[in-house]
Amino acid sequence: MKPVVDGLEKKYSGKVEVRRLNVEKDQAAVELANSMKIQYVPTFLYVNADGSIAGQVVGEQTEAQMSTAIDALK
Amino acid sequence: MKTKSVVWIVIGVIVAAVLGWNLMKPAGGSGVRNVDTAGAQKAIAAGARVIDVRTDGEYQMGHIPGAELVPVDQLATAAQSWDREASYVVYCATGSRSASAVQQMQQMGFKNIAHLVAGIQSWNGGDLQTGSESGGTSQKIETAGKPVLVEFFTDT
Numbered sequence: 433m434k435p436v437v438d439g440l441e442k443k444y445s446g447k448v449e450v451r452r453l454n455v456e457k458d459q460a461a462v463e464l465a466n467s468m469k470i471q472y473v474p475t476f477l478y479v480n481a482d483g484s485i486a487g488q489v490v491g492e493q494t495e496a497q498m499s500t501a502i503d504a505l506k
Numbered sequence: 507m508k509t510k511s512v513v514w515i516v517i518g519v520i521v522a523a524v525l526g527w528n529l530m531k532p533a534g535g536s537g538v539r540n541v542d543t544a545g546a547q548k549a550i551a552a553g554a555r556v557i558d559v560r561t562d563g564e565y566q567m568g569h570i571p572g573a574e575l576v577p578v579d580q581l582a583t584a585a586q587s588w589d590r591e592a593s594y595v596v597y598c599a600t601g602s603r604s605a606s607a608v609q610q611m612q613q614m615g616f617k618n619i620a621h622l623v624a625g626i627q628s629w630n631g632g633d634l635q636t637g638s639e640s641g642g643t644s645q646k647i648e649t650a651g652k653p654v655l656v657e658f659f660t661d662t
Contacts, residue, residue, distance in 0.1 A: 437655075437657055440655065444655075447652060447653070448652060448653045448654065448655055449649070449650060449652055449653070449654045449655070450654075450655045450657070451654060451655070451656045451657070452657050452659060453656060453657065453658050453659070454659060454660060454661065455563060455564060455567060455658050455659070455660055456560075456561055456563070456564060456599075456660040456661060456662070457661075459563070461658065462563040462566070462567065465567050465658050466566060466567060467645065468645060470567060470568075470658055471567055471568025472567075472568055472626060472627065472629075473564075473567075473599060473627065473658050473659050473660050474627070474657055474658060474659045475657075475658045476655065476656065476657055476658075477647065477654075477655070477656040477658075478653070478655060479647045479649060479653060479654040479655070479656060480649075480653055481649055481651055481652050481653050482646075482649070483646035483647050483648060483649045484646055485645060485646070485647060491627070492627075498655070502653065502655060505653035506653070
């Protein structure tokens with residue numbers, strides 16, 4: 433998924449923040465994942481600017497699918 | 507002399523019986539099989555032990571029901587007391603660590619291993635096809651005033 437997310441980070445540079453959380457190495461990531469009841473990786477959270485979660489998608493996605501979800505964020 | 511001959515005959519019969527039994531065992535019942543979700547589910551339904559070789563944190567985030575947590579670096583020690591003849595399903599996140607675990611188990615003499623070759627992600631992939639996208643939750647994420655894409659991932 434890295435090339436896809438890299439591409440999106442470039443495409444939405446300055447407009448959307450991309451956070452990559454390694455649940456194998458980062459305890460804070462594990463805690464957030466637990467609190468969000470995230471069970472599998474990769475999982476993507478689409479978060480509006482106000483912090484509300486617009487969607488949670490499990491599994492690999494295409495860049496087009498992810499762009500559509502990002503474009504819908506407020 | 508006669509007693510010795512009888513003993514040797516008995517030993518010979520036992521050896522022949524053991525060899526014969528091993529040769530007659532069905533080929534499909536031994537070795538390592540690379541399986542997908544359906545194959546793993548079939549093995550689990552048939553009574554296989556499920557071994558999750560990821561880390562504790564990953565395990566807590568979600569695992570196959572009934573799976574035992576045995577991180578790959580602890581497997582060689584833990585598996586010493588396991589039944590070599592029993593059936594096992596082994597998995598990790600992507601199939602990388604479990605490949606190493608399966609190799610170790612093979613070397614230790616385990617005979618019936620179903621390897622979820624693409625990891626728990628592939629298990630989840632099946633769910634995605636039936637629509638795993640969920641709507642928003644009530645929880646909020648801290649932002650810097652702009653939308654955020656958060657990816658939860660592992661290296662392996």
